[in-house]
Amino acid sequence: MRLTLLGTGSALPSPTRLQTGAIVERGGDTFLVDCGSGITHRLAQSAIDYREVDTVLLTHTHLDHVADLPTLAKARLLDGHEAFTVVGPQGTSDVCNALFAVDDLTDRLDLSVRELPEGTDPFTIGEVSIKRALTDHSKPGYAYRFDEQVTIAGDTTPTEPVCSLADGSAVLVHECAYPDETVSPGHSTPTALGKLLADVDVDCILLTHLFPETEPYADELANTVSVATDQTSVTLD
Template structure:
């Protein structure tokens, strides 16, 4: 299993980071998780074409996680690929219907299947040899964290969230936890995570998770990366990784 971080940033532009998106290669078949602005233009810098993507997993419907979904559908259509399967939280079908409805010339040409997923659901995307389990995250809109289990590894993607016991339980015994870390230590914030709030919860899960990769960085985090790692290493024995755009991890 190969994980490529297409985008590790947020809605505020910053050098070197586009919005959220992760590309997972599962036995040569790509699964795209989230598709924020800038993600589509990262594909030429990978060894996977955007036309190979026929399955997208959405954590939630905030723009920095979905803004490039319609451009992806159009780019694929222009290249002769019209089918797409989209898994997402409650509201995904209504949202996509409204977005596509504004562009009838695209809506008439593509075949999109939307499957809404609810916390606690286990499912296997069509065409994949893996199992995906989800739980609710703590965010301002319905948001799902996902655990992807395949023959060669298991990882959890938190989506946008405050630290959550449900997500930590989901990550137990996983090789990798990809967790948002939006703001520097000591920042008082809701709906998102800081190294301080993550460390407070991480200690009791210390030996249950293989490695942690931090992502979804606001510009405020610039210059605080080492501090974030240091703070977490005080509570966690595994490797703490800072995600960068186009970084790859192998499981």
Template sequence: MKLTVLGSGSPEAYARRASSGYLLETGKDTILFDCGGGVFDNLLRSGRRPSDITHLFFSHLHSDHMMDYARLVHAAWDEGAPPLKVFGPAPIARITQGYFGPDGVLSHDLRARTELVPSQEVWKARGGTLPRPWPAPEVTEISPGFRHNGDGWTLSSCAVPHAQPVLDCMAFAVEAAGRKFVYSGDAGPCNALEQLCAKADLLLHWCYRLDGEGAHPMMVPLTPTPSDIARMARKAEVGRLLVTHFRIHMDQPDRHGAAVEAMRSEFGADCAIVEDLDTYEV
């Protein structure tokens, strides 16, 4: 498996980091976890095309994890790709209809592109045939505990504390060819996540707050620090730890370096803070 970081940031507008998005390639499949703002552009910068994505899994439906969803679906459709397989918590089906349904926010664009003769001629010149159907992602609404069998890979999930009860929030594990990758989503510490991480070859975990950084009392149990994450990863016997979702103030050189040292003191040397467009073998 190969991991490419397409977005390692937060909801904050930040030139250094797009919002959340992580590409995992395994066998013939290219799996995208989350699709926040800026992820689409980084997908292109990484040398891939929208039509390369075979599966999209949403950990939860905060905007910074799904802002580029419509753009990805529309662009893949415009390339003539098969319908994207989309998995996410409710109401992802209603959101998808809200974009691409008969009365969706993109319905006027889609009518113009599929019904006007000049647009039809452009489509035919690119190898398309008529009538041209609208985008129709294959959407499956999922709940924590969901499992999926892919072509040579399996995915499992668990609930993680983050924005309940408004949003269902999940972490995912993918296993293929004897290797295991875990993506935490936005997660507070919990036994279910620790069990999901057990003996993972690579854990990609969000980090919203630094050691010693104050937070509202309700945020503290939901936002583990680098030390907290590293301790959990060591306990779960993770092979390699990567942290992501860094905010602007956390990237100040002294704070960035202190976060790495905090992780290494608890976990060991094989840990890092990811950057957009980094790649890793799992």
């Protein structure tokens, strides 16, 4: 399995970080988790063929996690790939109806939109089983765990359910939007996150979704955990 973080930024523009997007490659399967602005072009800069990315999982439906969905789908369509699947929490269907109305993509694509049922039951995409936990944000959302190796949390305050989902993972990708002493409803700060993760068994924690005001603290944060940058890649056995 290989994890590649294509975008590690936030809704605010950064000269070095695009909005959210992560690739999970498992055998012959390739999943994109979130598809923020610029992710399609970041794929073109990577070793990952965007034409092979036909399935996107959404952690939630804020714009900085969904904005490039029609861009990616249209790029694939122009290259002769009509099939495109989007899986996500409540609200995914409404967001896709709006986004794919642009350029009449709803009619031109072989589009499959799957809105996950409420709750935290595992689900499958093809032959891949994916576990999930509820996140604590201003939109309904989930953290996802692929096999026993990779857990990806969307935007969230630090929560016990997400930490429990991640326990035993090789890699946890978790947001750290703001520095300490910031009031950040729906987001995480280093100390608050660290307290909950102290007893969680995770080999590697990658912090992502940094707002511009948090970036100057990246070196300080890196003394205890890894701060991801765009194109950070981890290969797992």
